Amino acid sequence: MSRIGKLPIVLPQQVKVTVSDENLVTIKGPKGELKQMVDPSITVKVDDQHIIVGRVDDTVKAKHGLYRSLIANMVHGVSEGFKIEQELIGVGYKADAQNNILELALGYSHNFFIELPAEVKVSTINERGKPPTIILESNDKQLIGQVAAKIRSLRKPEPYKGKGIRFKDEIVRKKAGKSAVQK
Numbered sequence: 001m002s003r004i005g006k007l008p009i010v011l012p013q014q015v016k017v018t019v020s021d022e023n024l025v026t027i028k029g030p031k032g033e034l035k036q037m038v039d040p041s042i043t044v045k046v047d048d049q050h051i052i053v054g055r056v057d058d059t060v061k062a063k064h065g066l067y068r069s070l071i072a073n074m075v076h077g078v079s080e081g082f083k084i085e086q087e088l089i090g091v092g093y094k095a096d097a098q099n100n101i102l103e104l105a106l107g108y109s110h111n112f113f114i115e116l117p118a119e120v121k122v123s124t125i126n127e128r129g130k131p132p133t134i135i136l137e138s139n140d141k142q143l144i145g146q147v148a149a150k151i152r153s154l155r156k157p158e159p160y161k162g163k164g165i166r167f168k169d170e171i172v173r174k175k176a177g178k179s180a181v182q183k
Contacts, residue, residue, distance in 0.1 A: 005064035009051040009072045012079045017051060019044050025071060029078030031139040032119075036074060042067050051075070077139035084148045085168035086134045089157070095124040095132045102134065106155045106165070120147050133168070 011017065015029040023038040038044055042063055043054040053068040055061070076082075088095055094105040102122050104112040116122055119140055125133040134151065138144040148167070157164035157172045166172060 003065070005053055005055070005061075005068045007068065008047075009053070009068070009075055011046075011049045011051060011075060015075055015079050017046050017075075019046060025074070027071070027074045027078050029075075029139075031078050031081045034074045034078055034140060036067075036070055038067050039063050044071070073141045077141055081137060081139050082141050082144050084136045084144055086136075086148060086151060086165055087168055088132045088134070088165055090155075090163035093132060093155075093163075094126070095134050096126075097122045097124045097134075102151070104151075104154065107163075112154055114151065116147060117143060119143055134165075 012029070015027060017028075018026045020026070023040055023042070023044070025036045025038055025044055027034050039060065041056045041060045043056065044067075045052045045054070051071060053064065053071060055064045088104070088106070090107060092105065092107060094103075096103045100116045100118060100120070100122065102112075102114045102116060102124075104114070106112065116136075120136055120138045120143060122137075123135045125135065136144055136148055138147075152165045152167070155164045157166045157170075159173065159175045160177055162172050162174055164172075
């Protein structure tokens with residue numbers, strides 16, 4: 001049995017779960033509603049305050065833990081939500097958010113304008129003496145991770161000076177540059 005898959009998922013009071021006949025799991029909570037199609041070889045049962053994920057046979061061991069994790073992330077997302085913070089390290093790097101459009105100045109000859117999905121809320125913090133910060137919030141962990149990765153791909157942290165877009169508290173190992181040759 002899968003170690004992760006056999007663990008029950010505890011439901012908070014305000015979260016409602018429905019499982020349809022065609023294995024569509026719908027979870028509603030104060031932060032929104034999420035849906036996930038589940039493989040037919042995986043069973044999802046809802047007890048009083050728990051969700052139990054099982055499997056029909058042992059040919060789908062990997063999917064057992066996967067679907068349990070996906071459903072657990074959905075429960076956490078609709079009850080508490082997810083938040084990702086990114087810092088812009090570099091001279092002249094700026095971030096500005098208006099509605100769901102993020103404007104980034106990353107040292108190129110032009111600014112980047114990124115239109116984010118409606119499910120992702122974005123805000124920026126520009127304090128003097130600190131690097132600009134982008135804050136992404138959503139109830140969908142997969143979507144917010146994909147958006148954060150797309151933003152980070154515009155200017156990845158480079159190992160010599162450490163400039164670029166990095167996650168909050170991410171450690172970038174710096175390399176030693178070229179040293180002058182002594183004769």
